[in-house]
Structures are given as structure tokens and as C-alpha cells.
Amino acid sequence: MSETEERPTNCQYCGYGCALLARVKDGRVTGVRPDPSRYPYGSAVMASCKRWPMNVEALDAPDRVNVPLRRVGARGSGQWERVSWDEALDDIAARLRSLSAEHGPGVLASAIGGPHASYWPLHRFMNLFGSPNNMGIGQICWNPRIWMDLVTFGWTVELDVVRGLTSCVVVWGTNPAQSDNSAFWQHLQTFAQEGGDLVVIDPRRTEVAELASVWLAPRPGTDTMLALALLHVIIEEGLEDRTFVDAWCHGFDELVEVVAPWTAEAAAEACDVDADDVRKAARLIAAGPTAFVSGRGIDQVGAAVGHIHRAICCLRAVTGNVDRPGACVLAEAPDFASELAMEMSDEAAPSCRDLSLNRGRTPLQCPEGYDALREITEKLGRTAPRRYLTSAHPDLVLHAMETGEPYPIRALIVQATNPLVTYGGSARVRRALEGLDLLVVLEYRLTPTAAIADYVLPIAGAIERPMLQVHGGVANAAYGGPAAVEPYYERKRDYDVFRELGLRLGQTDAWPQATLEEAFAAELAPAGVSWEQFCETGLYWPPPAFNKHERIGDDGRPAGFATTTGKIELASEFLPRFGGFRTPQPVLGGHMGESRSAAGAAGNPSGASEAAADAFPFTLVTGARRQPYNASMYFENPRFRAACSAPRATVSPKLAARLGLAPGAPVEVSTRCGSAKYLLDVADMRDDVVSVDYGWWHPEWPCGDGRRGGADESSANAMTVCAIEEPLVGSWSYNALPCAISPTADQLSWTSVEGDAPDSVKQ
Numbered sequence: 001m002s003e004t005e006e007r008p009t010n011c012q013y014c015g016y017g018c019a020l021l022a023r024v025k026d027g028r029v030t031g032v033r034p035d036p037s038r039y040p041y042g043s044a045v046m047a048s049c050k051r052w053p054m055n056v057e058a059l060d061a062p063d064r065v066n067v068p069l070r071r072v073g074a075r076g077s078g079q080w081e082r083v084s085w086d087e088a089l090d091d092i093a094a095r096l097r098s099l100s101a102e103h104g105p106g107v108l109a110s111a112i113g114g115p116h117a118s119y120w121p122l123h124r125f126m127n128l129f130g131s132p133n134n135m136g137i138g139q140i141c142w143n144p145r146i147w148m149d150l151v152t153f154g155w156t157v158e159l160d161v162v163r164g165l166t167s168c169v170v171v172w173g174t175n176p177a178q179s180d181n182s183a184f185w186q187h188l189q190t191f192a193q194e195g196g197d198l199v200v201i202d203p204r205r206t207e208v209a210e211l212a213s214v215w216l217a218p219r220p221g222t223d224t225m226l227a228l229a230l231l232h233v234i235i236e237e238g239l240e241d242r243t244f245v246d247a248w249c250h251g252f253d254e255l256v257e258v259v260a261p262w263t264a265e266a267a268a269e270a271c272d273v274d275a276d277d278v279r280k281a282a283r284l285i286a287a288g289p290t291a292f293v294s295g296r297g298i299d300q301v302g303a304a305v306g307h308i309h310r311a312i313c314c315l316r317a318v319t320g321n322v323d324r325p326g327a328c329v330l331a332e333a334p335d336f337a338s339e340l341a342m343e344m345s346d347e348a349a350p351s352c353r354d355l356s357l358n359r360g361r362t363p364l365q366c367p368e369g370y371d372a373l374r375e376i377t378e379k380l381g382r383t384a385p386r387r388y389l390t391s392a393h394p395d396l397v398l399h400a401m402e403t404g405e406p407y408p409i410r411a412l413i414v415q416a417t418n419p420l421v422t423y424g425g426s427a428r429v430r431r432a433l434e435g436l437d438l439l440v441v442l443e444y445r446l447t448p449t450a451a452i453a454d455y456v457l458p459i460a461g462a463i464e465r466p467m468l469q470v471h472g473g474v475a476n477a478a479y480g481g482p483a484a485v486e487p488y489y490e491r492k493r494d495y496d497v498f499r500e501l502g503l504r505l506g507q508t509d510a511w512p513q514a515t516l517e518e519a520f521a522a523e524l525a526p527a528g529v530s531w532e533q534f535c536e537t538g539l540y541w542p543p544p545a546f547n548k549h550e551r552i553g554d555d556g557r558p559a560g561f562a563t564t565t566g567k568i569e570l571a572s573e574f575l576p577r578f579g580g581f582r583t584p585q586p587v588l589g590g591h592m593g594e595s596r597s598a599a600g601a602a603g604n605p606s607g608a609s610e611a612a613a614d615a616f617p618f619t620l621v622t623g624a625r626r627q628p629y630n631a632s633m634y635f636e637n638p639r640f641r642a643a644c645s646a647p648r649a650t651v652s653p654k655l656a657a658r659l660g661l662a663p664g665a666p667v668e669v670s671t672r673c674g675s676a677k678y679l680l681d682v683a684d685m686r687d688d689v690v691s692v693d694y695g696w697w698h699p700e701w702p703c704g705d706g707r708r709g710g711a712d713e714s715s716a717n718a719m720t721v722c723a724i725e726e727p728l729v730g731s732w733s734y735n736a737l738p739c740a741i742s743p744t745a746d747q748l749s750w751t752s753v754e755g756d757a758p759d760s761v762k763q
């Protein structure tokens with residue numbers, strides 16, 4: 001028996017990775033508490049976060065998968081046999097080898113999820129296997145913003161909100177109160193309380209909108225027109241930063257032409273907002289320093305995504321808010337190993353390039369787009385991660401699974417994602433995955449996706465594994481810490497699974513480090529920091545400098561920006577090479593691929609045909625974030641379920657009255673793709689919008705009982721598709737979809753009492 005000791009480790013229930021101290025006795029954790037001595041720690045964050053206490057119970061949770069499982073019955077029947085790791089990995093490797101021999105290495109696809117784990121081990125494995133077919137969640141989450149920042153500024157930017165310096169923060173299509181219950185949300189509240197101006201752009205009156213100086217609630221999908229109008233007002237009133245524009249911006253006159261028709265009044269009509277509010281917001285933005293933060297409200301509107309991000313880049317630039325203290329900072333290249341080096345993309349088999357399904361379909365998000373970008377950003381010494389920026393489009397991967405075109409994809413490895421719930425077109429995803437020869441899922445529990453696997457491999461989670469979060473290596477910042485214990489039962493870390501599979505498939509030189517700690521140590525080594533030193537503070541972050549474009553280089557000239565012209569490209573010289581526009585265009589978002597220009601939509605703001613407008617008179621927003629859940633996670637927690645027991649469709653009180661429905665009524669929401677059932681809730685928001693939760697399933701229902709975990713009942717993604725809508729990156733729409741809502745007589749599985757009023761959780 002050993003003495004109880006406290007060991008440093010991290011919570012990993014959201015991207016923050018807060019520092020914890022775990023009480024450990026005989027290799028088992030008996031409790032955790034926040035660790036104020038290491039990064040990241042915030043007393044207010046820990047006080048308001050409901051998740052971190054789950055860390056202890058999760059280690060021994062009855063529904064955790066603890067041993068490798070192999071399917072024995074029909075797919076999805078819930079019949080498994082326990083196998084040893086060697087048996088599982090030998091068989092998987094043998095089957096991958098023979099599938100690759102028959103069809104080529106593209107036969108294997110993989111899928112990854114949100115930032116739950118390090119993904120370079122999977123990327124490395126796929127590179128050396130020779131397959132480009134990893135489906136990330138990037139196209140629908142952060143890729144469009146990163147791409148547009150990269151091509152406009154030569155690198156990515158992060159906001160910099162400083163008390164007493166920043167005068168305005170624009171919060172565009174993001175609700176940090178629910179999605180980011182962290183230091184940033186606390187910071188934003190203080191900023192507003194101290195008199196800072198918030199401009200909030202969201203069709204729902206969120207908690208952050210309540211703090212705003214100006215709340216603009218545009219029709220979902222019309223944000224590009226709003227952005228063009230903000231630019232119009234700034235330019236018309238001569239509020240641009242002339243000196244900065246003259247010195248550092250390329251194509252100002254072209255931008256002036258594009259925004260000319262987009263007066264505040266034109267935007268008021270197209271977006272259904274108040275013209276005076278547009279002018280007021282424009283003046284606040286121009287006053288500066290102004291920081292911008294955006295989220296899935298504008299990332300998940302299909303065709304318009306590139307344009308809206310380009311327009312925001314232009315707003316930052318013409319107001320001089322680029323790499324400026326109190327506004328935003330252009331990140332520095334990491335001192336530690338680049339993501340590119342970790343994922344070993346330069347060592348990839350040639351097939352990785354040749355087999356790209358994205359080529360010709362999503363011309364930026366493909367090998368050629370990446371190579372052109374790399375050539376430019378490397379001029380100023382920064383290299384972007386390749387696999388994230390070339391990840392395969394799910395529509396194309398699913399198509400290859402379904403049809404064998406352009407070549408067959410017959411196997412899939414899934415790490416840290418639950419595509420049967422979170423991908424657009426969930427029924428299609430299920431059918432495609434059910435038809436595979438080999439489906440391997442690395443998981444904590446039997447999710448709807450794991451339930452149909454051939455192998456479920458038990459994965460070690462927080463506390464049982466170290467963490468090194470570098471956000472794709474786009475900044476010189478890393479945080480994390482050690483594991484407090486070895487993995488419980490027979491669980492392994494994701495890294496070990498890819499390493500051991502890789503070694504079985506001849507990737508002998510690629511995996512020199514036997515443990516994840518050694519691999520992290522190798523990653524940090526170029527920065528001159530050992531893993532142990534790093535773990536003492538949990539942070540590697542040399543504060544970045546600002547105004548780096550003014551730095552004088554060896555040639556006696558200022559560094560400028562890593563773009564084709566060396567300036568910020570209001571008019572892009574890069575995008576037209578890939579079929580894109582030089583300037584942001586007034587494109588309407590959403591509407592399931594039925595994208596069209598705003599001009600065509602002016603008389604018909606929903607952008608849909610008359611008949612469709614009759615059938616689907618409202619606009620759907622899916623997946624607005626809510627604590628305490630996260631995507632399809634944490635529904636197994638009984639306390640969470642007691643407090644927040646059913647998925648909701650939320651409308652304004654006026655719309656509820658118009659529909660003749662009371663809060664708590666079971667409703668069916670539908671789009672032209674499908675429908676899902678919810679309980680009705682009301683909140684302050686636009687009267688033409690319906691907002692539905694996403695991610696819901698019943699982890700407590702036995703796997704294989706025919707009900708598929710209940711994920712089909714309230715599946716937001718029964719109502720969406722993952723088509724290529726944005727033409728350069730391939731983003732699709734989870735927001736701004738034409739929809740209908742009506743009462744349903746069905747009893748929902750979420751409530752035992754019919755018509756139970758949903759619990760009141762704030763937006």
C-alpha cells in the first residue's frame with residue numbers, strides 16, 4: 001500500500017485543459033481539485049464549470065469500454081467478444097494490408113473530431129499508410145476562417161482584448177457564454193461592465209447580446225451583406241485608417257467598388273436589421289482598437305463562409321486593427337516542432353497526394369492549394385499544418401464508400417468523433433459506415449458510431465494520459481501537463497494504438513518514441529524545453545510581439561505580410577488562382593446548397609423558391625451550444641441529464657403564440673432533408689428562426705437493442721447534408737436552413753411525463 005499523493009494533471013473535458021491535482025493511491029485516483037499553481041487556472045472558471053468533477057467518476061464509469069471488443073453478431077447487434085490487443089491489432093493490420101494490396105492505400109479513411117486529443121499520431125499513420133482520406137471537422141468548424149486569414153494576412157490572427165486599451169469587441173456568430181465557459185467569457189463580461197463596447201451579431205439574444213452596445217440580429221445567412229455595409233459606412237464616413245491602408249493594404253479601390261451598393265439601408269433590407277444600428281456599429285468598430293471574434297454562426301452557413309470571413313479580414317484591415325495591441329495579434333511560428341513535422345507530411349507516400357479526392361472539387365482545401373499557401377507563408381518562416389488544411393471532404397469520402405468511385409474506400413478508423421450523430425446527413429453516414437469491410441472505433445464508450453464497429457478499442461482519457469495542446473502549431477504557444485496515473489484496465493492512449501498499428505505495417509522508422517511522453521518531449525525539444533520543465537508550469541508561451549510587418553529585415557526593408565504582394569490583400573491575388581474572387585461578394589449563406597447572390601434574393605429573403613418558402617417558412621439554426629453538454633458528449637452524466645433532460649427547439653414567444661404552442665409541447669421540426677423531434681422552448685430571438693439542439697442520444701440504452709441509442713429521434717443532422725457548398729474549402733450549412741415546425745402527438749423518449757416543461761437553462 002502506498003501513501004496518498006497529489007499529482008499534477010489536466011481536465012480535458014473542453015479545449016481549455018484546466019490544471020488539476022489528482023489524489024492518487026495505489027495507482028488509483030480518489031479525488032481531484034483545481035491546481036492554482038499551473039496554467040491554465042481561473043477560480044471563476046473552475047467555480048462555474050460543472051464538468052471537472054466528472055474526471056474521477058469517468059475513470060471507473062460502468063459504461064466505459066475497458067478491453068478491446070470485436071464484433072461477433074450482425075453489425076450493430078451489440079454482440080462482442082473480448083480480444084487481446086495483439087489479436088485486435090494483428091487482425092486490423094492484416095486486413096488493412098490486404099485491402100490496400102487489392103485497392104490501393106486510399107481504401108482506408110479515417111475520421112477525427114473536435115480538439116479532444118493530439119491528432120498528429122493519426123495523421124502520421126495515415127501519411128505513411130499512403131492515404132489522404134482523413135475527414136476532419138475542419139471544413140465545418142475552423143478551416144474557412146483559418147484559410148481566409150492565411151490568404152489575406154499571410155498567417156492567422158487571434159484577438160487581443162486588453163482592459164483599458166481595447167475599445168470595442170465584435171462578437172460575430174459566437175456565444176462564448178455557453179460554448180466557452182472559460183477565462184475568455186469572464187474577460188468579456190468584465191470588459192463590458194467596465195464600459196467597453198460590444199457589437200454582437202446573432203439572430204438570438206444570447207447572454208453576450210444582453211451586454212452589447214449594439215445587438216444586430218440579421219436573418220441567418222445574410223452576414224456578408226451586413227459586413228459589406230459596415231465597410232461601406234466606414235469608408236463613406238472617412239473612418240478608415242488612412243495611413244495603415246496606404247502603407248499596408250492592397251486593393252482598397254476595388255473594395256470601395258464592391259461595397260458601394262451596400263449602404264446601411266441596403267443591408268437593413270437584405271438582413272432585416274435597423275440601418276441606424278448598422279451605422280452605430282460601424283462607428284464603434286472604426287473607433288478602435290477593435291477585436292473581432294467569430295464562431296459557428298458564420299462558419300456553418302455553406303456558400304457564404306469564405307466571403308464573410310474575407311469581409312471580416314477587410315474590416316480589420318481598413319480600420320488598422322491587424323497585429324495591433326488591443327485588437328489582434330498575428331501569431332509567431334512555434335519554437336517547438338511544427339505540426340507538419342509531427343504529422344510527417346513531407347515523408348508521406350506519394351499516393352497521399354495523387355489520391356486526393358478533394359482535387360478539383362475543393363481547390364483550396366487540397367494538395368495544390370496547400371502547396372501554394374506554403375510557398376507564400378514560408379517567406380516569413382511560418383509553416384501551416386498540412387493534413388488539417390487538406391483533410392478530405394466527407395461528401396467525397398462517403399461517395400467513394402457508397403459507389404467505389406473514383407476508387408473504393410472500404411475501411412475507416414474513427415478517433416474522437418461520433419459521425420453518426422455529428423455529421424450532416426446522419427442516415428447516409430450510417431448506411432455508408434454499415435457497408436464497410438472494416439470499421440475501427442477508438443472510444444471511451446459505445447457511442448452510436450462505436451455500436452456499429454467491427455472493433456472498439458478502449459482509449460485512455462484525461463488523467464490517464466499526458467496532454468500537449470498546440471492548436472495545430474499555428475502559434476508559438478503550448479499548454480498541458482502529465483498523466484497522473486497509468487491507463488486503467490486495458491485501455492491505451494490513442495498514440496499507442498497508431499504507433500503499434502504503424503509498426504505492424506512497416507512504419508518502423510516513424511515511431512522512435514515508445515511513449516506519448518517521449519513523443520511530447522521530442523516535440524518540445526527544438527524550443528529547448530524538457531517535458532519535465534514544461535510540466536512544472538504547464539505553459540510554453542513567449543508573449544508575441546505586435547506590428548511585426550514593420551520589422552526591418554537584413555535587406556533594410558520592413559517585413560510586411562507573407563502574401564503575394566507583401567501587403568494585406570483586400571483584393572486577393574491568391575484566391576483567383578483557385579477559382580475564387582478577388583474581393584468579398586454578397587453571397588447568401590445556408591439554404592442547403594441553393595446558394596445564390598443576394599441580388600437574386602432581394603425580393604425573396606429566404607433565398608428559396610416560392611413553393612419551398614411555403615413549405616418551409618422559417619429559418620433553422622442547429623447546434624447552438626449549451627452547457628453542460630458538448631456535441632454528443634456527457635449525456636451519460638445523470639446529474640446533467642436531471643438538470644437538462646430533453647433536447648429543445650427554441651422559438652421566440654411571438655412565434656410560439658403564432659403556432660399556438662406552449663413551452664414543453666412536443667414538436668417536429670423538418671427541412672427538405674428530414675425531421676427531428678424536440679420539446680418547445682421560448683427565448684428572445686428573431687421571430688422567423690427555429691433553433692434546435694444537437695448531439696443528443698441515450699448512452700443508458702443498451703447497445704444493440706434496435707433503438708440505435710435513440711440518436712435518430714432528435715437528430716439535428718437528420719435535417720442537414722454535408723454537400724460541397726462553399727466552393728473553395730467545401731463547407732456546408734448547419735445554420736440558415738429553410739424549415740417548418742409543427743406539433744407532434746408522439747411521446748418523446750426523453751421525458752417520462754408527457755409535455756414535461758423543459759428545464760430553464762439560459763441560452
Ligand SMILES: Nc1nc2c(c(=O)[nH]1)N[C@H]1C(S)=C(S)[C@@H](COP(=O)(O)OP(=O)(O)OC[C@H]3O[C@@H](n4cnc5c(=O)[nH]c(N)nc54)[C@H](O)[C@@H]3O)O[C@H]1N2
Pocket residue numbers: 114141172173174175176178179180201202203204206219220221222223294295296297298301621623624625626627628629630631632735736
Ligand atoms: N457547451 C458546449 N460548448 C462547446 C461545444 C458544444 O458542443 N457544447 N462545441 C465546441 C465546438 S466544436 C465549437 S466549434 C465551438 C462553437 O462555439 P460558438 O461558435 O460560440 O457556438 P455557439 O455557442 O453555438 O454560437 C454560435 C451562435 O451563432 C448564432 N447564429 C446562427 N446562425 C447565424 C447566422 O447566420 N449569423 C450569425 N451572425 N449568427 C448565427 C447562433 O444563434 C449562436 O448563438 O463551441 C465549442 N464549445
Ligand SMILES: Nc1nc2c(c(=O)[nH]1)N[C@H]1C(S)=C(S)[C@@H](COP(=O)(O)OP(=O)(O)OC[C@H]3O[C@@H](n4cnc5c(=O)[nH]c(N)nc54)[C@H](O)[C@@H]3O)O[C@H]1N2
Pocket residue numbers: 112113114116117137140141296300414415416417418419422423424442443444445447459461494622623624630631632633694695716717720734
Ligand atoms: N447540426 C450540427 N452538426 C454539427 C455542429 C453543429 O453545430 N450543428 N457542429 C459541428 C462541429 S463545429 C464539430 S467540431 C463537430 C463535433 O463533432 P464530434 O467531434 O464528432 O463530436 P463529439 O461529441 O465531440 O465526439 C467526440 C467523441 O470522441 C470521444 N472522445 C473524446 N475524447 C477522445 C479522445 O481523446 N480519444 C478518443 N479516441 N475518443 C475521444 C467521445 O467519447 C465522443 O464520443 O460537430 C459538427 N456537427
Ligand code: SF4
Pocket residue numbers: 011012013014015016017018045046049050051052181182
Ligand atoms: S471542462 Fe471545465 S475544468 Fe475542464 S478544461 Fe473545460 S473549463 Fe476547464
Ligand SMILES: [Mo]
Pocket residue numbers: 114137140141
Ligand atoms: Mo467545432
